[in-house]
Amino acid sequence: MTSMATPLRTAGGIRRGDRSKRERVSVASTTILLLGALYCLFPVFWVLTASTKDGSELFSTFTLAPSTHLWDNIVQLTQYRDGLFWRWMLNTALYAGLGALVSTYVSALSGYVLAKFTFPGKSTVFKVLLMGVLVPGVILAIPQYFLMAQVGLTNTYWAVFLPQIISPYGIYLARIYTAASVPTDVIEAARTEGAGEMHIFSRIAMPMMLPGLVTIFLFQFVAVWNNFMLPYIMLGDDNLFPITVGLNGLLNQGATAPALYTLVITGALLSVIPLIVLFLLLQRFWRVDLAAGAVKA
Amino acid sequence: MTLLAPPKAPADTAGSPLGTRSGRRRRYDVRTRIITPYLMLAPGIILFAAFMLAPILYTIYLSFQRTQVVGLGLGSGARKQVFAGVANYVSALTNPEFAASVGRVLLYGLILIPTMLGLALLFALLLDSRRTRAAGFSRISIFLPYAVPAVISSLLWGFLYLPAVSPFYFVFDKLGWDVPSVLSSKLVLFGIANIALWGGVGFNMIVMYTSLKAVPTEIYEAARIDGASEVQTALRIKIPIIAPALVMTALFSMIATLQVFAEPTLLRPLTNSLSTSWSPLMLVYRDAFTRDNIYSAAATSVVIAVATFAVSFLFLRIVQKRAFGQED
Numbered sequence: 001m002t003s004m005a006t007p008l009r010t011a012g013g014i015r016r017g018d019r020s021k022r023e024r025v026s027v028a029s030t031t032i033l034l035l036g037a038l039y040c041l042f043p044v045f046w047v048l049t050a051s052t053k054d055g056s057e058l059f060s061t062f063t064l065a066p067s068t069h070l071w072d073n074i075v076q077l078t079q080y081r082d083g084l085f086w087r088w089m090l091n092t093a094l095y096a097g098l099g100a101l102v103s104t105y106v107s108a109l110s111g112y113v114l115a116k117f118t119f120p121g122k123s124t125v126f127k128v129l130l131m132g133v134l135v136p137g138v139i140l141a142i143p144q145y146f147l148m149a150q151v152g153l154t155n156t157y158w159a160v161f162l163p164q165i166i167s168p169y170g171i172y173l174a175r176i177y178t179a180a181s182v183p184t185d186v187i188e189a190a191r192t193e194g195a196g197e198m199h200i201f202s203r204i205a206m207p208m209m210l211p212g213l214v215t216i217f218l219f220q221f222v223a224v225w226n227n228f229m230l231p232y233i234m235l236g237d238d239n240l241f242p243i244t245v246g247l248n249g250l251l252n253q254g255a256t257a258p259a260l261y262t263l264v265i266t267g268a269l270l271s272v273i274p275l276i277v278l279f280l281l282l283q284r285f286w287r288v289d290l291a292a293g294a295v296k297a
Numbered sequence: 298m299t300l301l302a303p304p305k306a307p308a309d310t311a312g313s314p315l316g317t318r319s320g321r322r323r324r325y326d327v328r329t330r331i332i333t334p335y336l337m338l339a340p341g342i343i344l345f346a347a348f349m350l351a352p353i354l355y356t357i358y359l360s361f362q363r364t365q366v367v368g369l370g371l372g373s374g375a376r377k378q379v380f381a382g383v384a385n386y387v388s389a390l391t392n393p394e395f396a397a398s399v400g401r402v403l404l405y406g407l408i409l410i411p412t413m414l415g416l417a418l419l420f421a422l423l424l425d426s427r428r429t430r431a432a433g434f435s436r437i438s439i440f441l442p443y444a445v446p447a448v449i450s451s452l453l454w455g456f457l458y459l460p461a462v463s464p465f466y467f468v469f470d471k472l473g474w475d476v477p478s479v480l481s482s483k484l485v486l487f488g489i490a491n492i493a494l495w496g497g498v499g500f501n502m503i504v505m506y507t508s509l510k511a512v513p514t515e516i517y518e519a520a521r522i523d524g525a526s527e528v529q530t531a532l533r534i535k536i537p538i539i540a541p542a543l544v545m546t547a548l549f550s551m552i553a554t555l556q557v558f559a560e561p562t563l564l565r566p567l568t569n570s571l572s573t574s575w576s577p578l579m580l581v582y583r584d585a586f587t588r589d590n591i592y593s594a595a596a597t598s599v600v601i602a603v604a605t606f607a608v609s610f611l612f613l614r615i616v617q618k619r620a621f622g623q624e625d
Contacts, residue, residue, distance in 0.1 A: 024428060025428055025429075026428035026429060029428060029429045030429050030430045030431060032420075032423060033420060033423050033424065033431070033432065033435035033439075034435060036416070036420050036435060036438075036439050037434065037439055038438075039495070040438050040439045040442050040495065040498075040499065043442075043453040043454060043457060043495070044445075044453075046453065046464065047453055050456070050462070058462060059461050059462065062464065062467050063462055063463065063464045063467065064464045106340050106341050106344065109337055109340065109341065110337075110338055110340075110341035110342075112337075113334045113337045114338075117330075117334040117337075119330050119331055119334040119335070122334070125338065125342070128345075129345065132345060132349050135353070135602070135605075135606070139578075139601060139602045139605060140348070140349060140352055142356075142581055142582070142585055142594060142595075142598055143352030143353060143355060143356040143598065144348060146352070146355055146359065147351055147352050147355050150355075162347075162348065163348040165344055165348075166341065166344035166345050166348050166349060168345070168349075171341060197333050198337070201337070222443070222444075222446075225446050226448075226559075228446070228447060228558070228562070229558050229559065229578070229582075232562075233582070244446055244449065244559075247448065247449070247452060248448060248562070248563055251452060251455075251563065251567075252566045254566065255566040255567075261456075265456065268449050268452050268453060271449060272445055272449055275444045275446075276441060278444070279440075279441065279444040283437065
């Protein structure tokens, strides 16, 4: 897919280059886009300046005028209940990072089998999984709670980690990637050599699917990171909270103790930075083509 | 003796070396054909059954149950679970709070979805136009909010709506304008829609833009030679070509709208114009955890899930031929 897209774009770029002299730059369309960019960047800019203020400045000075208390705020946030904030960050990394990694592996394995094996019941398995794509994760949160409560797993790491490993959409994408990027001849050849199936999958197929797997990982990472309801319901112990539930709790307390607002704002800034960096670095994997049912990597 | 490969694969390449050890291959075939794929699928199937299928079935079961108080209602064995028929569904569907929350969410979707998709389409077309400058910067900036989880974006916008902290109200104040708070009960719906717009417009723009990029440029060349203006090309050629992407984004947005939960929940500490039953999922949450009525919560969940499923099914029908048909 990449190999097809690249020459097209290059060709376009060259033609674009010599045409730009004849083509007028459209001020209107450039302005509209820049206004859109401004709208999207504004809250990020606001949190940058707001997090440099101390508690009283937040309510007394113009919010876009930066102050000098960013470091103090970070220190205060770090000291809040012995570093609970950083514990939330670690928990988030665990739920979203490790969770998405395991989820990608399970999706890749299942997608690979569904693409490259022929076995009785295959189309039934695929159809049932496909129905799962249509069941949104949020709807499942409360039922999952009822069930987890039955086995006594609520209020543990497992309660948030396990339900988010299964990703029917990830399996569906992995199946498409396998079909597109792993030639059957290669698998056949490896079998002839006597290689085991798991060996073929992890040493031969997975590397070939890698760009697609990064996309599946990103999708799952965002899905877990964004799923507020599941940890909100499952967890009572704030040592287990991901950052989103933790900040929500801080904000709730802030309603009676406005001094906590600076901590919430600084926490929001610190939690968004790693994600924005990750997004910018992995930007090229976000070439989404939903209409074709796939994501172009 | 079928090979595992789809019929397309050339059978003769593997044929001769394998022929010499056909005994081993026969055993290998049986294992590979049935046991191995299921063993490899096991993690996926088990997780699916445990965390998707079982919760759904359990909720359906609970939705037909109720508690009955035995005797004087004292002691741990005083309450037992009995079959309730469709009583929970009747009370869920006739609950005025449920109807009100559905109404709010429909209005919210009616405001949000056309605005979000309209802007996303406009941005995608402008990005695709050769006459636009600074396209790379704008594309990344508009997509950036997708990296911010709904909780954090609600928090940021919540503060921007709060008159004491907001730069907007600072300016309004200086100008002497009396602008009502976005967090007031009349405007809070727009405030929530704006948060979702901010988070979603970039993603939808990228979906549409990717789809525009997949169109061979020759088509536009032909239109240009025929004297079509950029606007004409956009309206007559580009939009019809990416119509499937538009349908998909619309349906995904509808599904997301039905489930709005994080944004209003996060805004609640900042305003008292959001009730605990503002959206259908908030109502389910309240029934299950504040009121301890899991049976009613289960019935309402099933109703929401069926509604979502109906919308999703429509989506599947539309894309089936394009995406799923070619795979099977």
